[in-house]
Amino acid sequence: AQLWYGRGLRRGDHVAILLHNQVEYFDAVWAAMRSGLYYTPVNWHLTAPEANYIVEDCGARSVVASQALADVAAEITVEVPLMVGGAVAGWEPYEDAVASYPATPLDDEPEGAGMFYSSGTTGVPKGILFPLREAKISEPSPLIAYKSPIQSDHNTIYLSPAPMYHTAPVVFCSSAHRVGATTVVMEKWDPENALRFIEQYKCNRAQFVPTMFVRILKLPDEVRLQHDLSSLEVVFHAAAPCPVDVKRKMIDWLGPMIWEYYAGSENVGSTLISPEEWLAHPGSVGLPRMCTVHICDDDHNELPIGEVGRIWFDTPLARFEYHGDEEKTRKARSPEGWYNLGDVGYLDADGYLYLTDRVSFTIVSGGVNIYPQEAENVLLGHPAVADAAVFGVPNEEFGEGVKGVVQLLDGSLGSASLEAELLAFCRSQLAGFKCPRSIDFMDQLPRQDTGKLYKRLLKDRYWGDRTSRIV
Numbered sequence: 001a002q003l004w005y006g007r008g009l010r011r012g013d014h015v016a017i018l019l020h021n022q023v024e025y026f027d028a029v030w031a032a033m034r035s036g037l038y039y040t041p042v043n044w045h046l047t048a049p050e051a052n053y054i055v056e057d058c059g060a061r062s063v064v065a066s067q068a069l070a071d072v073a074a075e076i077t078v079e080v081p082l083m084v085g086g087a088v089a090g091w092e093p094y095e096d097a098v099a100s101y102p103a104t105p106l107d108d109e110p111e112g113a114g115m116f117y118s119s120g121t122t123g124v125p126k127g128i129l130f131p132l133r134e135a136k137i138s139e140p141s142p143l144i145a146y147k148s149p150i151q152s153d154h155n156t157i158y159l160s161p162a163p164m165y166h167t168a169p170v171v172f173c174s175s176a177h178r179v180g181a182t183t184v185v186m187e188k189w190d191p192e193n194a195l196r197f198i199e200q201y202k203c204n205r206a207q208f209v210p211t212m213f214v215r216i217l218k219l220p221d222e223v224r225l226q227h228d229l230s231s232l233e234v235v236f237h238a239a240a241p242c243p244v245d246v247k248r249k250m251i252d253w254l255g256p257m258i259w260e261y262y263a264g265s266e267n268v269g270s271t272l273i274s275p276e277e278w279l280a281h282p283g284s285v286g287l288p289r290m291c292t293v294h295i296c297d298d299d300h301n302e303l304p305i306g307e308v309g310r311i312w313f314d315t316p317l318a319r320f321e322y323h324g325d326e327e328k329t330r331k332a333r334s335p336e337g338w339y340n341l342g343d344v345g346y347l348d349a350d351g352y353l354y355l356t357d358r359v360s361f362t363i364v365s366g367g368v369n370i371y372p373q374e375a376e377n378v379l380l381g382h383p384a385v386a387d388a389a390v391f392g393v394p395n396e397e398f399g400e401g402v403k404g405v406v407q408l409l410d411g412s413l414g415s416a417s418l419e420a421e422l423l424a425f426c427r428s429q430l431a432g433f434k435c436p437r438s439i440d441f442m443d444q445l446p447r448q449d450t451g452k453l454y455k456r457l458l459k460d461r462y463w464g465d466r467t468s469r470i471v
Contacts, residue, residue, distance in 0.1 A: 001031040001109075002101035007080050009061055011036030011110050012132060016060035017165075018042040018051060018069055018076075021187045024084045024094065025164050028064045029114075029174055034137045036110030040117065040127065041165040048075040054117055057324065058127050064094060109137045115323065116167045116265045127323030128265050143175055148272065150236040150259050152205065156181035157231075159198055159206035161189050166448075167265040168238060172207060191215040195227040202231040210242035211387065211447065213250050214380060218409060229254065238262060240452055241355045243377035244283045251275055260285055262355065266320050266332070268339035269293070269313025271353050284352040291315040293353055294338060295346055308346045308356050308371070312338040344371070361455060363392035365400045370434055375404065378429045382422060384408055387445045390436055391455050393462040404436030405458055407445045414441035 004015065015037055017028045032039035040058045042051050044066075052075040055063055062080035065073040070088045073081075082098075083091035111133050117125040144151075152158055158176050160183055162169040173183045184201045186193065191212065198206060208216075216224065235250075236259040251258055256275035262285035263270035271293070273286030292314040295303045303309045312334055322328040332339055344362065345355040357371040364370075372390035379388035387407040395401035406422065408414060419439045426435040446454040 001035040001106050002104070003082075003098055004031060004037065004062060004080070005035055005106055006101055007062070009035070009037060009080070011112075012038070014038045014040060014058045014060045014115065015062045015064070016040045016042050016055045016058060016078075018044060018063060018065040018073055019084060019164075020044060020066055020068065021164050021185050022066070022084070024064065024066075025170075026174070026177070027098075029170060030177070032112040033174065034109045035106055035112060036132060037112045038115040038129075038132075039112065040115045041170060043165045044069055044072065044163070046072065048072050052076050054125065054127075058115055058117075065091070111135045111137045111139070111141075114167070114170065118265065118322075126325050126328060128320055129323045130267070130320050141175075141178065143171075144178055149274065150205075150207075150234060150261065150272070152176035152179055152181040154180035156205050157184065157201055157203045158182065159184045159186070159194065159201070159203040161186045161194050161206070161208065161212065163189075166239075168207065191219055192223055195224065195229065198229050198232060199227045204231050204233045206232065206235050208235065208237045209239040210237060210246060211240070213237065213242065213246050214386070217246065217249055217253075218383075218386070233257060234259060236261065241285075241357075241373055241377075243380055245377070245381050247278070248282070251279070262286065262353065264341040266318075266339065266341060268318040268320065268332075268341070269315045273352070277352075281348065281350065281352045284348070284354050286353060287351055288313075288353070290317070293347060296334075300334060303346075305349050306346055308344055308369075310340055310359060311343045311345050311353070311355075312340050314338045361391065363400050363402055365392070365395065365402065365433070366398040368433060370402060372402070374430060374434055375402070375426055375436060378426050379404065379406060379422060382425050384410070384418065385422070387447060389445055389453050389455060389458055391459050393459070402434070402436045403462060404439040405442055405445065406439055407442055411443060412441075413443065414439075 015032055017025060017039060019025045029039055042054050051072050055076050060078055063076055063078050064082045067083050067085040081091045082094040084094040087093040113130055113132055115127050115129050117127050156176055158181055160169050160173050164170045176183050184197055184203055235254060235257050238261045258275050261270055261272045269291035270289050271286035272289055273284055278284060294312040294314060295309040296312055297303055297309050318339060342359050343355055344357055344359050345353055347353055357373045361372055362369055363372060375390040376388045379385050385406055386409040389405045391403055392400035393403040422439050446457045
């Protein structure tokens with residue numbers, strides 16, 4: 001914070017972070033938070049041009065990067081380039097630069113904020129910009145003041161297995177720090193190591209995404225069951241819909257401690273569901289929190305209970321914009337001022353929300369809407385399957401046909417007989433029109449650490465130069 005202030009950065013300026021999961025990550029986050037700056041995490045899997053796009057788009061005046069990511073940082077040019085672990089040409093050694101400034105708080109500590117970028121799973125990433133609070137960092141935060149069963153307190157030991165370049169991990173970790181909790185941040189996700197760290201550090205809270213549940217459950221029993229997880233009190237998950245069978249197995253194993261929330265980086269609305277509520281409403285993501293949920297058709301007519309449509313949040317206090325994109329910001333809001341995150345789903349008679357899929361992933365085949373999440377959940381239940389994606393491909397007769405792509409647990413590339421087995425397995429549990437007509441095999445699906453699939457990359461292989469109704 002002292003360094004950035006000394007180099008002329010002031011409230012409302014932007015910085016970017018290009019680091020692996022390491023201690024210096026939170027040095028940078030808290031320096032920004034304690035000096036009124038916006039910080040933008042940069043995904044370390046990006047290519048140099050992709051990373052540079054985000055740094056330039058957010059207007060970062062400084063970047064904190066790792067020497068291990070020097071190749072990715074190569075195209076970045078900013079006023080204050082700081083490199084952790086050894087510098088390269090054009091970059092200052094982070095350790096030396098920081099050491100030349102006093103290790104004391106700034107005289108004035110206005111509260112900063114994160115500006116996170118959308119995942120880019122369906123297009124170019126966009127920054128999500130919130131107005132800065134007119135507050136000092138020492139003043140109570142509304143995020144902390146709002147009491148939630150999944151919130152940390154000073155007794156919390158929180159396991160964070162995901163990369164810090166995603167919104168939830170860095171926000172939950174920094175919120176935990178704010179109340180004096182302990183965070184155990186994994187350098188890299190590994191299902192067995194996650195269980196080992198829970199046992200070793202006696203973690204009492206942990207956050208996962210559904211694909212992590214799948215990988216944990218598919219560990220051999222002698223590996224999965226050897227660890228003492230008795231310290232766990234609360235496990236919660238979000239980021240992607242969780243197959244009902246997967247969550248039920250997790251509850252059967254760990255007991256009724258698994259909570260789920262649904263929200264977006266835009267912070268325009270959310271839901272929460274306890275394990276007991278979920279057992280009574282399996283598949284739901286919960287009841288709305290501080291917002292009202294509306295389900296509407298494509299013409300924005302509100303739909304009755306049980307009918308699938310676009311999910312809209314009526315959240316009067318929500319304030320955000322897509323940085324530099326007035327058109328995208330406008331499209332995210334309805335005439336009434338409701339917000340849409342691009343998801344479709346329905347409400348049950350008790351007001352619980354269920355996610356059906358992303359609007360952009362819906363397959364329209366012969367005029368019928370097909371939600372591929374259903375078939376993906378079934379395929380994930382097959383013992384040979386590690387991951388699955390279902391999406392629309394060109395079909396001369398129906399416009400779009402249903403295609404499946406599967407990643408196998410043993411890493412092999414499958415066979416015709418296994419394809420037939422998987423197709424039959426899917427048809428045994430779903431109506432035929434919802435099931436893939438064919439299945440291809442890949443050694444690794446392009447899935448984010450948050451659990452989101454880059455379906456755009458998969459679909460591009462099949463659509464070629466043709467234009468899909470789904471972007």
